[in-house]
Amino acid sequence: MIFRSEGTSTNSSEYTSIQFEGKTALFGGTFNPIHYGHLRVAEEVREELQLNKVVFIPSSVPPLKKRGLIDAKHRLEMVRIATSGNPYFEVSDVECRRPGKSYTVETLEYLKDRASLSDPLFILGLDAFLEISLWYKPERLIELCDFVVVNRPPNDILDVKKSEYVKKNSLKMLKDGVYAMDLISGRKVLCVKCTPLWISASEIRERISNKRSIKYLLPESVETYIISHNLYRG
DSSP: OEEEOOBTTBOOOOEEEOOOTTOEEEEEEOOTTOOHHHHHHHHHHHHHHTOSEEEEEEOSSOSSOOTTOOOHHHHHHHHHHHHTTOTTEEEOOHHHHSOSOOOHHHHHHHHTTSGGGSSOEEEEEHHHHTTGGGSSSHHHHHHHOEEEEEOOTTSOGGGGGGSTTBOTTOOEEEETTEEEEEBTTSOEEEEEOOOOOOOOHHHHHHHHHTTOOOBTTBOHHHHHHHHHTTTTOO
């Protein structure tokens, strides 16, 4: 894939070859529950970067998120249900099988030893990326892979420049809606503008608890699973 390298920090008209096509992206999170915001982000990133696949990785015990978290087996199953109709989506239970807290750095180190995931991308929201300093071994984490950061309303995707781990003057526009910056580790962070869907898992949980409708916020199959297992009822 060839993108024109022209952005706010450079006037260069040279073309830069960036090889994304055929790569795999990992998409971690609590998915508590998974909804159309998650699914649309994964699909748009896959399409924009021409990825081979996106692997969803539900966390078991996230270090930074606990409130309202249901058992990992239910979250894993909901992700499997939600992604089953997309041939480019896969689900990994690597964190659900591992005891203790789910540290992304450990997951990446484990998966990088697998031939099919030798150099994956890692997808996360802008809000999460700006909090990487709070994650376990952040300096090691940004050495392990290139990141794909997606916008989360109401933040602007270019707020990625606020991170202490990016080189401030390295911003380049690769194509409309896709930007890149250099990390201090030598890796890159790719910023992808996705369709802004104002859906949050916490709002869905609150609506369920208050016996309000959640139709059209997540797949019907996931809603059916939530109802049949009496989840998020407070």
